[in-house]
Amino acid sequence: xxxxxxxxxxxxxxxxxxxxxxxxxxxxxxxxxxxxxxxxxxxxxxxxxxxxxxxxxxxxxxxxxxxxxxxxxxxxxxxxxxxxxxxxxxxxxxxxxxxxxxxxxxxxxxxxxxxxxxxxxxxxxxxxxxxxxxxxxxxxxxxxxxxxxxxxxxxxxxxxxxxxxxxxxxxxxxxxxxxxxxxxxxxxxxxxxxxxxxxxxxxxxxxxxxxxxxxxxxxxxxxxxxxxxxxxxxxxxxxxxxxxxxxxxxxxxxxxxxxxxxxxxxxxxxxxxxxxxx
Amino acid sequence: xxxxxxxxxxxxxxxxxxxxxxxxxxxxxxxxxxxxxxxxxxxxxxxxxxxxxxxxxxxxxxxxxxxxxxxxxxxxxxxxxxxxxxxxxxxxxxxxxxxxxxxxxxxxxxxxxxxxxxxxxxxxxxxxxxxxxxxxxxxxxxxxxxxxxxxxxxxxxxxxxxxxxxxxxxxxxxxxxxxxxxxxxxxxxxxxxxxxxxxxxxxxxxxxxxxxxxxxxxxxxxxxxxxxxxxxxxxxxxxxxxxxxxxxxxxxxxxxxxxxxxxxxxxxxxxxxxxxxxxxxxxxxx
Amino acid sequence: xxxxxxxxxxxxxxxxxxxxxxxxxxxxxxxxxxxxxxxxxxxxxxxxxxxxxxxxxxxxxxxxxxxxxxxxxxxxxxxxxxxxxxxxxxxxxxxxxxxxxxxxxxxxxxxxxxxxxxxxxxxxxxxxxxxxxxxxxxxxxxxxxxxxxxxxxxxxxxxxxxxxxxxxxxxxxxxxxxxxxxxxxxxxxxxxxxxxxxxxxxxxxxxxxxxxxxxxxxxxxxxxxxxxxxxxxxxxxxxxxxxxxxxxxxx
Numbered sequence: 152x153x154x155x156x157x158x159x160x161x162x163x164x165x166x167x168x169x170x171x172x173x174x175x176x177x178x179x180x181x182x183x184x185x186x187x188x189x190x191x192x193x194x195x196x197x198x199x200x201x202x203x204x205x206x207x208x209x210x211x212x213x214x215x216x217x218x219x220x221x222x223x224x225x226x227x228x229x230x231x232x233x234x235x236x237x238x239x240x241x242x243x244x245x246x247x248x249x250x251x252x253x254x255x256x257x258x259x260x261x262x263x264x265x266x267x268x269x270x271x272x273x274x275x276x277x278x279x280x281x282x283x284x285x286x287x288x289x290x291x292x293x294x295x296x297x298x299x300x301x302x303x304x305x306x307x308x309x310x311x312x313x314x315x316x317x318x319x320x321x322x323x324x325x326x327x328x329x330x331x332x333x334x335x336x337x338x339x340x341x342x343x344x345x346x347x348x349x350x351x352x353x354x355x356x357x358x359x360x361x362x363x364x365x366x367x368x369x370x371x372x373x374x375x376x377x378x379x380x381x382x383x384x385x386x387x388x389x390x391x392x393x394x395x396x397x398x399x400x401x402x403x404x405x406x407x408x409x410x411x412x413x414x415x416x417x418x419x420x421x422x423x424x425x426x427x428x429x
Numbered sequence: 430x431x432x433x434x435x436x437x438x439x440x441x442x443x444x445x446x447x448x449x450x451x452x453x454x455x456x457x458x459x460x461x462x463x464x465x466x467x468x469x470x471x472x473x474x475x476x477x478x479x480x481x482x483x484x485x486x487x488x489x490x491x492x493x494x495x496x497x498x499x500x501x502x503x504x505x506x507x508x509x510x511x512x513x514x515x516x517x518x519x520x521x522x523x524x525x526x527x528x529x530x531x532x533x534x535x536x537x538x539x540x541x542x543x544x545x546x547x548x549x550x551x552x553x554x555x556x557x558x559x560x561x562x563x564x565x566x567x568x569x570x571x572x573x574x575x576x577x578x579x580x581x582x583x584x585x586x587x588x589x590x591x592x593x594x595x596x597x598x599x600x601x602x603x604x605x606x607x608x609x610x611x612x613x614x615x616x617x618x619x620x621x622x623x624x625x626x627x628x629x630x631x632x633x634x635x636x637x638x639x640x641x642x643x644x645x646x647x648x649x650x651x652x653x654x655x656x657x658x659x660x661x662x663x664x665x666x667x668x669x670x671x672x673x674x675x676x677x678x679x680x681x682x683x684x685x686x687x688x689x690x691x692x693x694x695x696x697x698x699x700x701x702x703x704x705x706x707x708x709x710x711x712x713x714x715x
Numbered sequence: 716x717x718x719x720x721x722x723x724x725x726x727x728x729x730x731x732x733x734x735x736x737x738x739x740x741x742x743x744x745x746x747x748x749x750x751x752x753x754x755x756x757x758x759x760x761x762x763x764x765x766x767x768x769x770x771x772x773x774x775x776x777x778x779x780x781x782x783x784x785x786x787x788x789x790x791x792x793x794x795x796x797x798x799x800x801x802x803x804x805x806x807x808x809x810x811x812x813x814x815x816x817x818x819x820x821x822x823x824x825x826x827x828x829x830x831x832x833x834x835x836x837x838x839x840x841x842x843x844x845x846x847x848x849x850x851x852x853x854x855x856x857x858x859x860x861x862x863x864x865x866x867x868x869x870x871x872x873x874x875x876x877x878x879x880x881x882x883x884x885x886x887x888x889x890x891x892x893x894x895x896x897x898x899x900x901x902x903x904x905x906x907x908x909x910x911x912x913x914x915x916x917x918x919x920x921x922x923x924x925x926x927x928x929x930x931x932x933x934x935x936x937x938x939x940x941x942x943x944x945x946x947x948x949x950x951x952x953x954x955x956x957x958x959x960x961x962x963x964x965x966x
Contacts, residue, residue, distance in 0.1 A: 153520055153605075159512035160521075160530050163579065166572060167533045170540070170548050177551060229447030237444045246448065248697065249455050251626070255693040257633025259666045260462060260686045266670060267679075268461065293454065300451075313810040317872070320768060320806075321823040321879060322799035324433050326440035331826065336813050347539075354541025356636035357667055381543050381636070388640055393555055405547040412539045420532070433796060433826065 171409065178403035184396040190403070196367035196378075198387070198397045205383070205404065207369040212379040214370065215284050215359070216352045219291035224345055227296045231303035231341075236329055253297040262361035265290040270362055273374065282364035283374040290358050295348035302347060306340020307333060343419050350415045354408060356381040380404045459690065466687025469680045475688070478650060479665070484677045488662055488685055490646035494563065495661040497653075498642060499631050501567035506575045507624070513575075514582025519608060538576035542637040545573045549641035563659035566642025573637050574627050581623030585616040621700070629696035633689060635663040644668055662689055719744040719882065719913055720765065725779035727760060727769070734760050736937040737779075742930075747905065747914045749924035749945070752934035753965065758917045761934070762885050765915065766802040767795050783883075800827060803876035807888040809868035811860035811875070816843075816852050819860050819871055823879035838878050845911075846874035847904050866897025870904065877912075884908065886916040890923070902927050921961060925949050933957045 181190065185203045193204025234243055265286050274281030310333055318328040334341075364376025365386055378386070384401050391398040477487020513530075521527040549569030559565045589612050597607035613620075642659035649657075660668070666685040669678050718741040727735035735757050742748050750758040763769045764781060767788065780787050788798055800823070811819050820839045821829075829835055839856070843849040848870045852863070860871055869889060876884060886905070890898040905914060905927055918924050924931050925945060932942040933956075941948060941957045952958045959965055 153516075156512045156516035156520055159509045160516045162509055163513050163537070163575060164530055164533050166575065167537050169552075170544070170572075173548060173551055174544070226447055226450065229444055230451050233444040233448040237441055238448060242448065246452065249452055252459075252694065252697055253455055255626070255629050255633070255697055256458070257635065257663050257666075257689050257693070259633070259635045259663050260689055263666060263670060263682060263686050264458065264461060293458075296451070313806065313808060314812065316768070316771075316806065317810045317812065317875075318822070319771065320766065320799060320804040321826065321875065322796040323826045324437035324796055326437040327433060327826045330440075331822065332812055350539050354539075354543065356541065356543040361667070361670065381541060384543055384547065385636065385639065388550075402547060402551070405544045408541050409544050412541060412544075413536050416532070416536050416539050420535075432828070434794075 171406075174402055174406045174409060177399060178406040181396060181399040181403045185400065190400070194369045196383075198391075198400075201396065203396065203400045205380075205400070207367060208378055208380045208383050208404065209407075211284065211363075211370055211377045212353060212381075215287055215291065215363075215379055216349055218284060218288035218373070219295060219352045220345065220349055222288060222292035223296045223299055223348060226292075227299035227344070227348070228303055228341065230296070230300045231307055231344075232329060232334075234300075235304050235307040236325070236333070250297045250301060253293075258294065258355060258358040259361075261290050261294055262358035265358060265362040277374060279374045280364075280376070281374065282362055282376050283372070284363065284370055284377065285373040286362040287359045287379075288373075290362060291352045291355060294355065294358065295351050298351055299344040299348040302344030303337070303341045306337040306344070309340075310336055339422055342422050346415050346419050346422075350412050353411060353415075354381060356385050360385055380408055459694075462683075462686050462690050466683040466685070466690075469684035470687055474681075474684055479646065479681075480675060482675060484675065486675060486677075486681055488665060488681070488688065490650045490652070491660055491662040491665040491685075492688070493651050494642070494646060494659045495632055495663070498563055498566045498570060498638070498659055498661060499628055501563065501655065502570035502574065502631065503624075503628065505568060505571035506578055510575050510578025511582050513579045515586065515608065517579065518583045518586035519604070519612075534576045534579050537572075538580075542573060542634060545569055546637040546640050548572070549637065554641055559656070561641065561643030561645075561658055562656045563642060564655040566638045566659045566661070567655070569637050569641045570631055570634060573634065574631055577627045578624065581620065581627065585619035585623060586612055588619060589615040625696055625700045629693045632661075632692055632696075633663050635661075635667055639664055639667075718742065719784060720915075721780070721782040723780040723782070725761075725764065725781060726777070727757075727764060728776040729772070730774040734937050735764070738939045740932060740939060740942050742913065742915060744913050745909060745911070746930060747909050747916065747928045749928035749931045750915065750917045750934060751919070751921060751924050751931060751960075753960065754919070756934040757937040758934045759887055762804075762887055762915060762917050765883070765885055766799050766804055768799075768804065770795065800879045801881050802883045802885060803879065803881035804885045805869070805872050805876055805887070805889050808892050809865060809872050811863075811868050811871050814860060815857045816860050816863070816871060817856040820874050820878050823875060827879060842874040842878040843871075845877050845908070846870045847900070847907070848874055864897070866893050866900060869893060869897070869901060873901075873904065873908075877908075881912065883913045883915065886914065888917055888919060891919065898923075921949075933960060935960070 181203070190203055190205055191209070192206050194207045195202045195204040196207065234246055238246065269286045269289055270281040273279070273286055314332055314336060315328055318332040323331070359379060360382045363379065363382060365378050365382060366376045367378045367383065368376070370377035384404055387397065387401055391401065474487045475492065476489040478489055479491070480486035517527070517530065546569065549565055553559045553565040553568050554561060593611045593615055594607050597611040602610070638661055642661060642664070644660050644664065645658045646660050647654070647657035662685055666682055666689065669682045669685065675681065720742040722738050722740045725735055725738040726733070738761060750761060752758050760769065764777070769775045777789060781789060783802070812822060817839055820842050821835045824835060824838050829838065840849060843852065848867060851867065860868065863871060890901050893901070902923065905916065908914060916928065928945050930943065931945045931948045933940045933948065935956055941952060941954045948957065949961060952961060
């Protein structure tokens with residue numbers, strides 16, 4: 152019986168290796184026709200003319216992730232502190248399932264809301280078409296909020312009681328105890344939450360696809376139509392044929408996404424191990 | 430010190446504001462989707478077939494495909510995920526192999542769904558020649574949810590008090606018997622909750638299915654052939670918004686969004702909550 | 716020496732459970748008072764009443780008076796944070812913050828408004844000297860407090876409590892988690908601190924009470940059974956129950 156279980160665990164190992172392998176093999180074929188320098192640093196994405204510079208995609212991905220994390224983390228952290236330290240039990244019981252529902256809403260639905268509510272709102276307010284990194288960042292911030300919040304809340308709740316006792320016994324108020332003793336001590340766990348949120352933001356496809364504009368250019372502002380790595384893949388895939396450079400380039404972008412998310416996981420592991428030593 | 434007390438009160442206020450804001454955002458989202466979409470949801474909408482050009486298309490086949498792909502993918506991933514979870518919870522020792530597996534599972538769960546879609550496209554659609562079909566989609570989805578199932582299984586098993594296991598062994602059972610007869614039944618509520626929530630999320634999946642299950646539906650309804658085209662409701666929502674030329678595209682999209690959210694709410698509330706209640710009763714009302 | 720703490724018919728209830736029964740006692744300034752008794756007799760509860768740390772527990776009810784410097788500390792207008800600044804506490808398990816040694820000691824002054832670095836530096840040095848820890852850590856102030864030994868961590872917690880300049884120091888079994896040598900060091904420290912602070916110490920170690928304190932109070936089931944000068948309580952106890960406890964017949 153035991154070997155069935157071991158076998159299943161090995162299957163899981165095999166899967167991740169094959170994903171890296173397959174995508175890697177397919178993606179690296181791009182470099183037969185495009186130099187890595189061009190691919191990573193040129194902003195000219197013109198597949199019809201065989202020009203494959205994906206720098207804009209990398210930049211927009213980075214910018215989008217940065218903006219959405221910036222918007223989400225303060226609110227998520229406040230919410231986590233609220234739930235862990237301030238909220239009365241009935242409020243906590245209300246918020247827990249609420250967060251679960253947040254997580255459960257499909258990303259296309261978030262994208263749909265972004266498209267029908269946020270984009271027109273921004274268009275009216277700023278006189279642009281309303282698409283771009285800004286609406287995508289807003290939507291993503293709402294999407295990653297529950298992730299960051301629940302991990303941060305767990306970290307704060309699992310702090311030992313004696314830490315707070317020490318602070319109160321010195322005459323600190325509740326807020327001082329939270330701000331000066333609890334938060335600093337929960338920092339590794341909070342970082343884990345933030346990085347997990349980042350991972351989700353980087354990898355989100357459909358919601359972003361519906362509001363970001365999707366022209367393969369370098370964004371000149373937060374409200375300029377652009378493309379990120381995930382949406383580039385989703386948008387171009389139907390127009391390509393298996394085996395062409397264009398097709399391979401998309402797989403290469405998928406490989407990059409894979410490697411980025413793997414390194415984020417490794418980063419989390421290192422940070423939490425450092426936190427454990429304290 | 431008055432300044433400190435003031436700061437304390439202001440901070441508490443701000444944190445309350447944060448909590449209430451989060452709830453309000455959620456409420457607004459739900460209201461917007463359901464109020465906008467439910468009026469368009471009729472019997473004909475739920476079970477009718479989509480139209481290419483005319484008004485009045487329905488989502489019947491897509492809804493069917495969503496559930497079909499879900500069940501099929503669970504059929505693939507549950508046994509493996511379950512078994513791997515049992516391995517990690519009951520048999521694994523602290524060695525490199527185990528750490529390796531844990532890292533793999535965490536890594537798998539962090540990979541963007543579009544990357545799974547690419548993998549599925551490469552391996553299932555092209556290489557194995559399954560083409561754009563329910564089968565390709567189900568296999569891809571199975572991969573996507575494998576890590577979640579493994580960790581849900583492991584967590585649920587670990588949450589059962591060790592005393593159950595030891596009691597069974599003390600009565601002379603084998604390890605596998607103890608797992609099967611004592612641990613798994615006790616872990617069942619947590620397991621069901623976890624799998625249900627994962628299933629709810631699977632129903633909303635789109636990026637992994639666009640290029641594996643495809644963008645069209647079969648002509649017959651219902652069609653149980655796993656090789657037929659398998660556009661799901663989530664994918665359809667995007668398609669209708671982006672490409673469709675039907676005059677009532679917006680209404681169809683709204684209706685689809687409402688149905689999707691309703692199904693998720695259903696999964697969350699109707700199945701997960703009684704599970705939690707059952708669990709509380711089993712553990713003596715903690 | 717005047718009485719600085721006066722307890723008058725203090726009763727404490729944890730919901731329905733009557734934890735402290737009609738306790739009345741006076742504690743003199745700059746003295747060391749030991750509270751002894753078997754587990755669960757209420758001595759720690761009494762200690763926590765003096766700095767209102769019991770407020771953090773739900774369902775606690777108090778009748779009677781607790782006066783500090785003549786004023787009832789449970790009166791409505793009292794600022795709890797100021798009270799706790801004035802009545803410091805050292806816990807059974809050393810509980811430094813996961814911060815540097817310097818930041819641990821500076822924590823208290825910082826929350827009460829001290830901002831200038833030179834002021835903080837001075838307070839940190841004075842407190843660490845008073846806790847007999849300065850020489851051991853003066854070159855490592857930025858290192859994590861968790862790198863210290865158990866005995867050093869407890870002295871750090873004492874320094875931390877002293878840094879806010881309290882009148883009174885409450886110590887809840889401060890050496891029960893430490894080895895004999897650290898214990899002795901801290902007992903010496905307590906004797907030194909008596910010159911400037913009023914100390915109330917809870918201990919389940921009778922020899923420690925006998926070594927260290929001026930007056931000792933014996934508690935049993937929430938009642939204060941006997942309260943006298945330490946030598947007298949141990950050599951000539953008035954109450955039968957006290958004698959039984961001291962001679963080891965129970966507890």
